[in-house]
Amino acid sequence: MTQDSRRSARYADVVSRLRRDPFVVQTVRSTAAATLSYVVALWLSSEPAPLTAPLTALLVVQVTLYSTLTTSLRRVNSVVVGVLIAIAFSAIVGLSWWSLALIILASLLVGRLVKVEEFVPEVAISAMLVLGVTQVAHTAWDRVLETLIGAVVGLLFNLVLAPPVWVDTAGESIEDLARRMRRLLLDVADEFAGAPPVERAAAHLHEARRLDNDVADVDGALRTAEDSLRLNPRVKEGLLHRIVLRTGLDTLEICAVVLRVLTRTLTDLAKARAGDELLPRPTALVLQETAHHTADAFVSFAVLVTVSGSEEAEAAEARLAGELRAARARRGAAADLLLALALREPDRWQLYGALLAEIDRILDELDPEHRGRRLMEELDRQARERRRPLTPRRDRSAPAKG
Missing domain, CATH: 1.20.58 (Methane Monooxygenase Hydroxylase; Chain G, domain 1)
Structure with a gap:
């Protein structure tokens, strides 16, 4: 590629990014x-x-x-x-x-x-x-x-001059959030086989807490995308697009909360171990494999809820299902090892059980069947809202999310 061609390619890339910037x-x-x-x-x-x-x-x-x-x-x-x-x-x-x-x-x-x-x-x-x-x-x-x-x-x-549809921008934000969650879970998994100081384990906890700000930023991008689908003559099935993106973000938000709890458990375990290895090496390796498959599932899930083509969606769903199967298989082996460890160290069985419960919750949230049920429930709720007669709405406080 010549220098002029590279310059033209860079210019086209800058223009493309500017045109997608709200x-x-x-x-x-x-x-x-x-x-x-x-x-x-x-x-x-x-x-x-x-x-x-x-x-x-x-x-x-x-x-x-x-x-x-x-x-x-x-x-x-x-x-x-x-x-x-x-x-x-x-x-x-x-x-x-x-x-x-x-x-x-x-x-x-x-x-x-x-x-x-x-x-x-x-x-x-x-x-x-x-x-x-x-x-x-x-x-x-x-x-x-x-x-x-x-x-x-x-x-x-x-x-x-109809404004752009910001679905792609919101989709990129959701995928970026999923990749940040993946990196954090991989970092946490690396600590299982070592003896991290409490300060380093606490640093992962602070990073997990910062995910709340990331979720808020993605929520803002998604609200813009939802508005861009309303009353837009270029968009068909706008309601379905909005619900797919919204339920996908809700799932990742729940997983971010569980991930924060997981880092809290890691910090407590580091305190309890006081400089010793967190877990025996065989147990740590199995948990690492489980976490690696779960981390990859974050990205596959985000791709699944943001792609527009049916073939791409089927491929993403197949990848997600494979990663979840692999994670659950290793999770079963980890459960046996953690149970034996809890029997030997009954004073720490709550921490070992918490590790397993938090991984289970993430796997359940990412499961395509769970997502399908949530999607259908939201579609039914939206349909009921449309059929409901116009009556004065009472103020009510929204329940806090898990």
């Missing part, structure tokens, strides 16, 4: 929509500098069509409510320090009642800006017009 796409789309809305507002509004229109476009043009639509509706609603409050106050009391306090209080309360969510302050801002001018009615409706222009331009921008 931040870059959002920046370009927001800039274009805001500029276009300002040009349209100059034609339609009597204001010399109708900056409310591009401001609205910046706020409503989101990474996905669904979030753009919902944001634009809340934004327009907040401005209209603020304008109406300002008109009512100007007709009754005018502007003074106490009327300003009243209008802010009323705007924030009304904004909460009309459910504009993050745009509650916008209700008060619109009311104050309109109340502070002399020609209240004229300025009020100009502000509404500019807001409508920005919202409509932003919405049409996403309808004409």
Whole structure:
């Protein structure tokens, strides 16, 4: 390959990564929509500098069509409510320090009642800006017009130039999470055959705790992907895509919690051994083999829930099933050895049993049949939600995950 060819390949790779980056796409789309809305507002509004229109476009043009639509509706609603409050106050009391306090209080309360969510302050801002001018009615409706222009331009921008579908980005995030979990489990398995100091075992525990942040990051990417599938004309079976990805992440999140418990058990075992080998070598080797197959199953599971083609999915499921079979076979041998060890050292049987129970839980969570049942339960729940009549929902606290 020539130097020019390598340079072209690197350039194409950089461009491809930028086009898949939600931040870059959002920046370009927001800039274009805001500029276009300002040009349209100059034609339609009597204001010399109708900056409310591009401001609205910046706020409503989101990474996905669904979030753009919902944001634009809340934004327009907040401005209209603020304008109406300002008109009512100007007709009754005018502007003074106490009327300003009243209008802010009323705007924030009304904004909460009309459910504009993050745009509650916008209700008060619109009311104050309109109340502070002399020609209240004229300025009020100009502000509404500019807001409508920005919202409509932003919405049409996403309808004409449909935003990307971020499923691939979310899938890459899920696979990256699975690979980090694999590396951690392999590192933990390496300690079984040695005599790690407590500090090193505790370092694995801290690394497992950091997986919570990784799960949160992947959850954010997945939420963006879920929104990109809603109301997107280029996507068929969007509900199924969302549920497959969501249930896959839920499984990995549970496994991350169990992995953290496993590192806790390793740390406790290191403390109990006080510098001696954690396990006899035959037992350690069998547990290492079990952990290696289980670690590989993490990646195969992530590939299974993120691939789009049926042939790729079948291949990933076959690999996952093979790794789980191998892990369970070695797990049986490890169970016999750990039982004999617990009989010789009854004061540590809880730790040996915990090692086995935590590996069992991970294998059960990754099992394709377990995943299939969870997927069907979620599809049934979604179907029931769609058939349910619209009734007021009661607030309830979500149960904590395992």
